[in-house]
Amino acid sequence: MYSITRLMLAPLAAAILLAAGCVNYAGIDHQGKLLAVGDAPSDSLKDKLPPAQWPRADWWTSLGDPRLGALIEEAYASNPDLQEVAARVAKANAFLDLRDAERYPEMDASAGVTRGRLSRFEDYSGEGEKYFTARNLAVNFSYTFDLWGGQRAAWESALNSARAAEVDLQSSRLILAVNVAKAYNQLAYAWQVSELNQRDLERLSKLVELTDSRYGSGLDNLSQLKQVQSLKARSESTLIGANEDIEIARLQLSALIGKGVDRAHTLERPSTLQASVVALPAQLPAQLLGRRPDIVAARWRVEAETKNVEAVKTTFYPNINLAAAAGSHALTGDAMFAGVSKFWNVAPTVSLPIFDAGRLRSDLKAGNAELDSSIAQYNRVLNSALHEVAISVTQLRSFEQQIVVQRDACSIAQSSYDLSQSRYKAGEDTFLDALNIEQQLIQDEMRLAFLNSKHIDSSVSLMAALGGGFQAPALETAQSSAL
Template sequence: MYRITRFMLAPLAVSILLSAGCVNYAGINHQGKLLSLGEAPSDSLKDKLPAAAWPSSDWWTSLGDPRLGALIEEAYASNPDLQEVTARVAKANAFLDLRDAERYPQMDAEAGVTRGRLSKFEDYSGEGHKYFTARNLAVNFNYTFDLWGGQRAAWESALNSAMAAQVDLQSSRLILTVNVVKAYNQLAYAWQVSELNRRDLERLSKLVELTDSRYGSGLDNLSQLKQVQSLKARSESTLIGANEDIEIARLQLSALIGKGVDRAQTIERPASLQASVVALPAQLPAQLLGRRPDIVAARWRVEAENKNIDAVKTTFYPNINLVAAAGSHALTGDALFAGVSKFWNVAPTVTLPIFDAGRLRSDLKAGNAQLDGSIAQYNRVLSSALHEVAISVTQLRSFEQQIVVQRDACTIAQSSYDLSQSRYKAGEDTFLDALNIEQQLIQDEMRLAFLNSKHIDSSISLMAALGGGFQEQPLQAAQSAGL
C-alpha cells in the first residue's frame, strides 16, 4: 500500500519554518467599535409612558378591524418585494450549502473513449497513417486539509450571512405589515374626510337655498348670493378631491398586497380604528437588541464579516492539498480491466505564499473595511431604532394631548350648534346663524379626525420601532444543524 513518508512531508516542515519571513498580515486591523447601550440615548423615554408588554406578533388586531388581518395575509402571499427578499434568503442558503460542501473531500468518476489518427510526427515508429482507440476509466479524489480552520470560518461566515438574510425577511414582513396597516388607516381617514365634506356640501346647499330665498324677498343682495354659491362650488370641488383620495388609498393598498387595479374596487370601507399603543415595555433598550429584526440582522452581518476575516487570515499560512486518482487506460477493449492497464497516483502538495505583491494583504484590508462598514451599519441601526422609539413616543403623547383638547372643542361646537337649532326653532336666531355654527362644528370634527388618524399612525410606528412582535432565535438553535 502506498504511504506518505517523512520525506514527502519534509516540504511542509520547511514551509512552516519559512512562514515567519513570508507574507504576513501584521498591522492590518479593523477600526470600528460597536455602539454600547450606555452610549445610546434611552433614559429620557422612561418617564414619558408607563411600562407595558412587548408587541405581540398579531399586534394589528388591537386596532379593532378583523378584516385588516386578511389583507395582511394576502400581502404576505402576493407582495413582489417580499418575494424578492425570499429569493435572497434562498440564495444565501444555497451559498451556505456551497461553503459546507467545500469542507469535505471531492470525488468524481470519469470514463471515455478517444478515437484518433496519428501523424508521422506523433507516431513513435515515424510512419504515421495509423489509427488508435484509447479507453479510460478513472476515479479522482481531491481534498484540501483545513489545517488552520479557514474553511470552517468561511462556512460560519456564510451561516451568519444566511441568518442575516432570514432576519431580513422578517424585517421586510414587518415593514410590509406596517405599510399595509398605515395604508388601511389612510383609507379610513379618507372616508371620514369624504363624509365630513359631504355634510359640509349639504349645509352649503341649504345656505344657497336660504340666501336665494332671502334675495328674492329683498333681504339679501346679489353679492351675498354669489358668495354662498361660490362657497358651495368650492365645497363640491373639495368633495370630488376627497373621493379621489379614497380611490388613491384603495389603489395604494391593492399595490401593497400585490394585486391588480381591479382588486382596489373590492376593498370595503374600514371600521373605525383605534390607536393600539400608549405604553412602553420595561428594560428598554436592552431587550430592543433582540426585538428589532434590523438590529439582529446587522449584528449577524458583523459576525459574518468577523468570520470572513478569520478565513482570509488562514490564506497567509501553509496548507496541504491531496490529489489522488486510480483507474485504467487501455488501447484495446479487452485490456481495459487487465492488470497491466491499471494505474493510480497520490500527489500531496504543500503551498506557502512567499511573495504576492500585496494581494493577500489587500484582501485582508478589504475584509477589515467591510467589517468596519458592518459595524457602522449596526451602530446606525441601533441609534436610529432608539430615536424612532423616542419620536413615536413624543408624537403619541402630543397627539393624545391634542385629541383631548380637540374633543373639548367638538363638544363645545356641538353644544353651540344644538343651542342655535333651539334658538332658530324659537325664532330667536336665523337659519343662517345656525348654518354658520354648523360650519365650525364640521371644521372641528375634521380636525379631530385628522388627529385621530395621526395618533393611530404614531402608534403603528411605535409598534414597528419596538420590533412588531419579532423574537430572535438563539444562536445555538440556528447552528445546531451544522455544529
C-alpha cells in the first residue's frame, strides 16, 4: 500500500520540481493604494457645528410628521428598485453557496439498462443477429485537492461580494428613504406655494375691484385698470401652475413608494415639517467608515477582489484531481451483483501549466486591474462622503442664517401690513396702499417658505451623508478601522 501511494504521488513531486521553469506570475501586481482617513482630513468641519450623536435608524421622525415614516415603510415594501437590489443580494448569496459547494467532493450515482442488436461486425463470434441486454450500476466520485487554498480564496471572494451586496441593499434603503423624505418635503412646499399664490390672487382680485371703481369715478385711467387686470390674470396662471406642482409632487411620491397613479390622489397635505437638529458626531470622520453603507460595501469589494487575485494565483501551481468509480456491469440480470460483474477504478491526476501563450498571466493582470478599480472606487466613495458632509454642513449653515434674516424681513413686512390696515381703518391711508404692502408680505413669506424647504432638504442630505443610522457589524468595523 505504501509503495502504491508513493507511486501515485511521484508525479506531484516531479511537477513541483518543474514549476520553477513553467508559467509563473512574476512581475504582476496591483498598483492601487487604499486611502486612509488621515489622507482625507476634515478637522475644519468640527468648528462649524456642535457635537451630537450619530443619526438614528428612524432619523426621519425628527422632521415632525409621523405620516412620513409610514410612507417610507410603504416604499420599503413596494419600491421596484429596492426589490431589484434585493434580488441581486439573493443572487450573490446563491453564488456564494456555489463557491462553497465547489470546495467539497462530488458524488453521483447512475443506473441504466441497454437493449440492442449486434451486427456481424460487432459480434465477436462473427455471426451477428444477436440481441443483448446490458445492465449497469455505478457510483462516481471526484475531488479536487485545494493544495494552495485557491478554492477557499474563491469562496472568500464570493463571501465578501455577498456582504457587499447586502450592504448595497442597506445603502439603497437609505437612498430611498432620503428620496421619499425630500419628495414629501417638496409636496409640503408645493402646498405652501399654492396657498400663498391663492392669497396673492385674492389680493389682486380686490385690487381689480378697487381700480375698476376708481376708473368709474374718474380717479384712474383705463391703462391702470388694464394693468391690474393683467396682474390678476398672471396670478391666476401662476396659481394653476402651483396646483400642477402639487399633483406632480404627489405623482413623484407615489412612484417612489412603488404604487400606481391612483395612490397619488390619496396623499394628503403634509404637516409643517421642521429641519433636523444641525449637529455633527464628535468622532468624524473615523467612525464614518462604519456608518456609511456605501463605504462599507466598497471596502468589502476591495476584499473580494483581493481574494479573487489570490485564487487566480493558485492556478499557476500544480494541482491534483482524484476521480473514482465503482459499480457493476452485467449482461444477465442474475449476474448483476455477482463478483465477476463488479468493477472499481481510482484515477488521481496531476496537472501543471507549462505553456499557455500567456492566458494565466492575462487572467491575473485582469484580476489585478479589477482590484485597482475597486480600490479607486473605495477611495472615491470615502473622499466623496467627506465632501458630502462638508457640503451639507455649509448649506445648513447658510440656510440657517438666511432664514434668520428672512424671518426678520417677514416680521417687518407683517408689522407694515398691520400698520397699513390700522391706518386704512382710521382713514389715514387708502385701501390701495394696504394691498400694495400685502404684496411685499406675500413675497417675503414665499421666500421664507423656499428657504425652509431647502433647509429641510439639506438636513436630510446630512443624515444621508452621515449614514442615516446604519452601523456596520463588529467584523466590518474592525476591518474598516484597520485601513
